[in-house]
Amino acid sequence: MVSPTHFVALSVILFVIGAVGVLARRNAIIIFMCVELMLNAVNLAFVAFARVHGNLNGQVIAFFVMVIAAAEVVVGLAILLSIFRTRRSASVDDANLLKY
């Protein structure tokens, strides 16, 4: 028997894996993908809680999260692309012009 707790636990695991990826990886695109993984994990928790409470508010919030994630990806990848054009690198270590 699968209870909503199982889904929330899975979402916690995925969230933590995504967070470790954001902290440990260097390639900006991979960092972005890990952020997407974290957003997906949170969405799973939202949908699971919608099931617990028996109303659809959680699903609506998950839907909004998806929309905002799409907007975020578009702008983030455009920034990445312009950094890549000027610095010829997708590594977050190479964008260091603002360092003192």
Next chain:
Amino acid sequence: MKPGMVLAAGMAQETQSLAFWVLSVASVAAALGMVLARRAVHCAVLLAVVMLSLAVMYAMLGAPFLAFVQVIVYTGAVLMLFLFVLMIVGVSSRDSLVETIRGQRVAAILVGIGMLVLLSLIIGNAVIGPAAPAGAGFSSSNLQDLARLIFTTYVFPFEVTSALLITAALGAMVLAHRERTTPKPTQRELARRRVLSSQPTPLPGPGTYARHNAVDMPALLPDGTPSTLSVSPVIARRIELSTGEFPAPPLETLTSGEVVPSDDEGRQPSEDSDHEGARW
């Protein structure tokens, strides 16, 4: 059974738990592989696995609409955008192994473990009740009920979202736009440039031999040396990366045993070429 019920809570308990365990193991393994994979393309493929597993889980949790949105928007649009940018940045782009901040990886893993412990304690102590009895909103009328919520209770956030999307589209256009600094060359200029260049004719095609007709086989020049121009630079670079030398034609076609790519690539006199070529 209505069509919506198949996707939603209509599954038997055993099927549901089997699907959950298979998908959760697959998605956690794919997520771990995503953190560990060195090449960005592998990360993208593994992320697709996670997203598709989550889509099936949404369907199991009574959210068929979100399951489809997950497949269409996330796997279809967002991930394809990632792949497009990866193609621009370079498919073989790898993470550097040099740590700019010392001990960053170990610290990241420690922070992750701490976070996992903290969140597990929260989940363990919280009382998450069993699933409420699934009404029609979780199966057949999911789409209608979601639409009603979005356009009544959440209509203001919805409108703000549309403003956000327009801003994001404009922002992406502004950020990715590049002003043309030189005038666009006309066809006349392009033709003149080509005639004046050292290679006005098309490049030679790859070699075709009795046993090989792949594009990575260089054609032979009349003097028997392989032509560097006949292999696409992209393929040549890949082969050089893996074997350390320029792709060579099969050895049995060479009489003198010289597999040295000729650098001058000069136009040999054409009277001899068909005679020489007949030997190959």
